[in-house]
Amino acid sequence: MLGPFGPGRTVMSEEHAAATHPWVRIRAAAGHVGEVVEIRGWVTHRRSSGKVQFLVIRDGSGSIQCVAGVKDLSPEQWEATAQLTTESAVIVRGLVKADTRQVGGVELGLQSVEVVSVAHDYPITPKEHGVDFLMDHRHLWLRSARQQSVLRIRAEIIAAFRDFMNREDFLLVDAPVFTPSACEGTTNLFETQYFEDKAYLTQSGQLYMEAAAMAFGRVYCFGPAFRAEKSKTRRHLIEFWMMEPEWAFGTLQDVIALEERLLCYTVGRVLEARAEDLKVCERDTSKLEKVVGPFPRIHYDDAVRMLHEAGLPFEYGNDFGAPDETELSNRYETPIFVTNYPAAVKAFYMEPDPANPKLSLSCDCLAPEGYGEIIGGGQRMSSLDLLTARIDEHGLPQEAFEWYKDLRRYGSVPHAGFGIGVERTLAWIAGLDHVRESIAFPRMLYRLAP
RNA sequence: UCCUCGGUAGCUCAAUGGUAGAGCAUUCGGCUGUUAACCGAAGGGUUGUAGGUUCGAAUCCUACCCGAGGAGCCA
Structure with a gap:
C-alpha cells in the first residue's frame, strides 16, 4: 500500500522523477537517506547559533529539521535564510541524514535554500491560544500539527465508511441538498430561495434513501446535513456530515449488526493506519482497542430501570438527556445500543414494536467515554395506513409525503437504515473535547466565518 | 431561548479603588548542534462599548455588544 504517506520513495512530480535532486514529500524522506533531495514547504521554526542555523520545515506530510553551517550555503542564501520567519515558503535541497535525535529519524543537511515568499507576523505562535482566537484564524490553524492529524483521521474514517459499505454491496446514491419540505418535520430547517419557490437545506437524506433502497435493494448516501437549531454544546454543529445506509428487507436486528461491524472495522482501521496521528492527538488507544463486538444491547425498559437504580430522576416515556446517556454508557467500555425507544420520542416513520405498540423498532448507538449518541436508526414503517395516520398525528401535510407513501403503495417491504x-x-475516536476541531471549517451557532 | 463564566499589548495572562505589568511574538545585537533554543536591548495600551458612582475606576453599579461552557433538541 503506497499512498502519498506510505513509507516508500515518493517523488512528487514527473519533472522531478528523473532529476538528481528529486522533490520528495517529507513523510517519504526516510526512504532517501544518503541522497540529495528537494523539499518544498513552509518554515515552522528557525533557530540560530550564529554560525549554524536550524530550519524546521513542514509540507503537509510531516516536518523535518534542516541544518546549515555558515559554509554550507552561499553568503546570499545564508543571509536570506537568517531572514526567514514562521510560515515563510521555501524550496530547499540537501542531503538526507539518519539522525536518531529527530522525530522522523532523519535530518536534512542543507545545500541550498530558495525563498519562495516571506511571511510577516504570522499570528499563530507556539504558545497557547484561546478558542475564539483560533476559531477566527481557522484558515491558518489548519496548518498546525494537531489539526492536521485530526483531519487525517477524519479522512480515514470517511474512507473506512465508504469502503465498508461498498464491500457490503451497498450502492452509493447521494441525496439532494435542496428539499421541498421537512424530512422529519420536527427540527428547524434553513430556508432558502429556489427561484419562485421556497426550498430548505436537507437535514437528512433518509427519505430519499428509502426510495433508492426500493430501487437498488441496498444503498447509502454520504453528505452534509443542516440543522437550524440553536444548539450550543461541544457535540453540535449547524452543518455536519452523515452517512445514511438504507436497505430493503432489513430489520432492527440487521441494523444493530451492521452498525456493530461498521464501528469495529472503522476503529480498527484508524488504529492501524493512523497510529501516529492518534499519538499527536494524545489519544489513549488502549480504550479504542477494547472496541470489539458484541456491544451491549439494552432495551429501553431496561435502560430506564438502570437509570432508576442509579438514582436518576428519569420519567418513563421520555427521551434520554445528556446525564442519562452518560450514566448508561459509562457502564461499558464499548459503544452500546439502546433499542425500542417509545414511538412518541422518535420520528413518525419508525415501525412500531409488535411486542408493545407504544415502543418502536428503533436503535441509538452511544459512544463510550461520554461522547453520547453517534448513530440513530431503526426499522421503517411499511404500512401505508399507519404511515398516513402518523403523518396526521405529527401535523405534517399529507401532500408533501405522497411520493414517500408511494413506496408503501408499490411493493412495500420491511426495510431499515441508520x-x-x-x-x-x-x-x-480521536478523543476530541469539542466537535469544532472535527471539520475543516465548522459552522456553529453564531460562527459562520471563516 | 434559558443558566453560568469571561472580555487588559499581536497572543496567553497578572494587576481586588491609588503611577498599566510579565512571558511569548516582532525589531536590533550576541552565540557552530539547537529541539516551544538561549543571553542582552527596544518598540508596543482609548483595559469590549456607552453611561453612572468616586478626589481618583481595569477594579464598583446599569445597559448593550462579543465569546466560552452547559440545558433543551439532535448525529
Missing part, C-alpha cells in the same frame, strides 16, 4: 454522524464519530 445515520452515523462523521464529526461525533471522529470526536470519539
Whole structure:
C-alpha cells in the first residue's frame, strides 16, 4: 500500500522523477537517506547559533529539521535564510541524514535554500491560544500539527465508511441538498430561495434513501446535513456530515449488526493506519482497542430501570438527556445500543414494536467515554395506513409525503437504515473535547466565518 | 431561548479603588548542534462599548455588544 504517506520513495512530480535532486514529500524522506533531495514547504521554526542555523520545515506530510553551517550555503542564501520567519515558503535541497535525535529519524543537511515568499507576523505562535482566537484564524490553524492529524483521521474514517459499505454491496446514491419540505418535520430547517419557490437545506437524506433502497435493494448516501437549531454544546454543529445506509428487507436486528461491524472495522482501521496521528492527538488507544463486538444491547425498559437504580430522576416515556446517556454508557467500555425507544420520542416513520405498540423498532448507538449518541436508526414503517395516520398525528401535510407513501403503495417491504454522524464519530475516536476541531471549517451557532 | 463564566499589548495572562505589568511574538545585537533554543536591548495600551458612582475606576453599579461552557433538541 503506497499512498502519498506510505513509507516508500515518493517523488512528487514527473519533472522531478528523473532529476538528481528529486522533490520528495517529507513523510517519504526516510526512504532517501544518503541522497540529495528537494523539499518544498513552509518554515515552522528557525533557530540560530550564529554560525549554524536550524530550519524546521513542514509540507503537509510531516516536518523535518534542516541544518546549515555558515559554509554550507552561499553568503546570499545564508543571509536570506537568517531572514526567514514562521510560515515563510521555501524550496530547499540537501542531503538526507539518519539522525536518531529527530522525530522522523532523519535530518536534512542543507545545500541550498530558495525563498519562495516571506511571511510577516504570522499570528499563530507556539504558545497557547484561546478558542475564539483560533476559531477566527481557522484558515491558518489548519496548518498546525494537531489539526492536521485530526483531519487525517477524519479522512480515514470517511474512507473506512465508504469502503465498508461498498464491500457490503451497498450502492452509493447521494441525496439532494435542496428539499421541498421537512424530512422529519420536527427540527428547524434553513430556508432558502429556489427561484419562485421556497426550498430548505436537507437535514437528512433518509427519505430519499428509502426510495433508492426500493430501487437498488441496498444503498447509502454520504453528505452534509443542516440543522437550524440553536444548539450550543461541544457535540453540535449547524452543518455536519452523515452517512445514511438504507436497505430493503432489513430489520432492527440487521441494523444493530451492521452498525456493530461498521464501528469495529472503522476503529480498527484508524488504529492501524493512523497510529501516529492518534499519538499527536494524545489519544489513549488502549480504550479504542477494547472496541470489539458484541456491544451491549439494552432495551429501553431496561435502560430506564438502570437509570432508576442509579438514582436518576428519569420519567418513563421520555427521551434520554445528556446525564442519562452518560450514566448508561459509562457502564461499558464499548459503544452500546439502546433499542425500542417509545414511538412518541422518535420520528413518525419508525415501525412500531409488535411486542408493545407504544415502543418502536428503533436503535441509538452511544459512544463510550461520554461522547453520547453517534448513530440513530431503526426499522421503517411499511404500512401505508399507519404511515398516513402518523403523518396526521405529527401535523405534517399529507401532500408533501405522497411520493414517500408511494413506496408503501408499490411493493412495500420491511426495510431499515441508520445515520452515523462523521464529526461525533471522529470526536470519539480521536478523543476530541469539542466537535469544532472535527471539520475543516465548522459552522456553529453564531460562527459562520471563516 | 434559558443558566453560568469571561472580555487588559499581536497572543496567553497578572494587576481586588491609588503611577498599566510579565512571558511569548516582532525589531536590533550576541552565540557552530539547537529541539516551544538561549543571553542582552527596544518598540508596543482609548483595559469590549456607552453611561453612572468616586478626589481618583481595569477594579464598583446599569445597559448593550462579543465569546466560552452547559440545558433543551439532535448525529
